[in-house]
Amino acid sequence: MTTHYLVLSALLFGIGAVGVLIRRNAIVVFMCVELMLNACNLAFVTFSRQVGNLEGQIIAFFVMVVAAAEVVVGLAIIVTIFRTRRSASVDDANLLKY
Amino acid sequence: MNSIPAPTIEYGTLAPLLVVFGAAIIGVLVEAFAPRYLRKAIHVPLTLLSLIGAFALVLVQVLRGDVPTSAVAMGAVAVDGPALFIWGVILILSFVCVLLINDEGHFVASAAAVPGSADEEEAEAAGAGGHTEVYPLVLFAVGGMLLFPAAHDLLTMFVGLEVMSLPLYLLCGLARRRRLLSQEASMKYFLLGAFSSAFFLYGTAMVYGFAGTVSLPGINAALAKSTALDPILMLGLALLGVGLMFKVGAAPFQAWKPDVYQGAPTPITALMASGTLVAAVGAVLRVLWVGLGNLDWNWRPVIWGVAALTMIVGSILAITQTDIKRMLAYSSIAHAGFLLVGVMATFGTAAQNAVSLKAILFYLAVYGITTVGVFAVVTLVRDPGGEAWHLSRWAGLGKRSPVLAGTFAFFLLAFAGIPLTSGFFGKYAIFAAALDSGTQAGDSMGGWMAGLVVLGVVASAIAAFFYVRVIVLMFFSEPAADGPAIAVPSMGTVAVIAVSLLVTVGVGLYPESVLGIANDAARSLFIR
8 A cells, every 4th residue: 555655765766866966956966965854754654554553754854954054054164155156067176177 | 543652762871972963962062053253162172071971971881880781772772892993093093183173273164155255354353263163073073983884783773884984075075274275175175975875885785685674783694595696686785885995995995095194184083094094094984894794705816806906005095195195195005904904803603703803992992093193293294285295204303303203203113014003913912913813723724824914014014114215315315405393282182292292102102001901892893
């Protein structure tokens, strides 16, 4: 019964992970990370239903709060680097290597 | 209608955590309400006193001997012997790092100002008190470092991990010199860190689906009951491992470390290289022992491979580096590998486990303090544009400033594990514990562990090569005519270097002092 939701969550997580690896814009990369976190939430809530306790649903709330905190930090960093370089592309930030 | 039972919270046991977080919150209020010229004068004593206070509270718990035998805060946090030891080490290391952070000139006056713009000049001109947001951020990061290795369920561990990481992402971007590198380090660390914590979280979700709980002993109990290996569980453990190994900086998840260590302000690099590593290794140990103790035959080969790869990758890539901080970052990766050898050795009887755990705790303490000393020296060798980052600039430093170069050389020898330094006993304890556990297991394990130790010794030899190369460069080549200036160290920096040097020498001569404490801490093992 809950398998569909788990498959959906795995798909969302996969799309997010692939997006992080192939997209170039830091904002889009970051949105893909958020997608992965939401996939986690879906998995938690589904498993909560499956195993029959509320822990998973409570964890989903914690994850939302953490994701919000991450947005604050992440956007601050990306905006700063955009103002400096006039570009949010992760390929342009290439001074540190090897 | 059901009523919700009120949770019981053991405030006394959790006091060190609460003091650090409380001080961090007060720091945010200071940042919001205190006038600019007063802020630093409030922040410095607040930060230092809270760290001392938290350390004193840890000490009180240890001396009173009432180390709890079950997890506190409704099973969320385990304050056991190893956790108290790790807390003590992290608090000492962060105290020392805050002394480095106090120095003028490491942090940008206004992080939001575009480099080279009029805004930035204005912020620079406004002078002291510009970068005081560093203090509450550091305190939050330290609070997360304390929570991370003491978490008794995966949710608390995730929250601890984020509370530790989020301030560090920001702190990385606050270097005053070489702003572009610093911002780039910050973005890379953030994107990769967020990516890896999403893996950790999805792993947690899978493990929850298998066990029906995220508490570590609950997971272990579920593992004991199941006979066949559930694919969901395997997937969950793999993803969990990715998240944890990323924080330790183990290969193949080590790519962020050199970039971030190079770009971040040096005092923050010191904090990450010491405190974060201690916290992350503590968390790895707790997950593997408490949560996955019944599955050790499955994670052992993985940790074997990761430890071997990490040691080799760290030591070999360090050879080719030309940037001093980058080289130290690769050295830190190699040391993470040596620590994983110790983690690998943690199986068998309780007495055997205590020996391995003692070795890891000892290594963490002595490695951490030497690391802070090394980065403190790096802050002092300066070019007109900031720190002298290129290794060629360090040529002949021994002739210009024998004391500083000698200190640095001694720290490097301790990293290499030369006898009479603390690093020697750290490596010896880890390798001896690994060999012992292998022979005691008796079966093919003995050969595997011996192989890993041989790899470890080879990696140490490779690492010794590049440490000695820097020493040769400092003492046996002619100084450049326009060589770097040695900054006049502040009281804080002198104290940091002196303390690290004393510990590195002292523990090298009398290892029993710290080994005894580590032994007491490890004897009770983790709360299961």
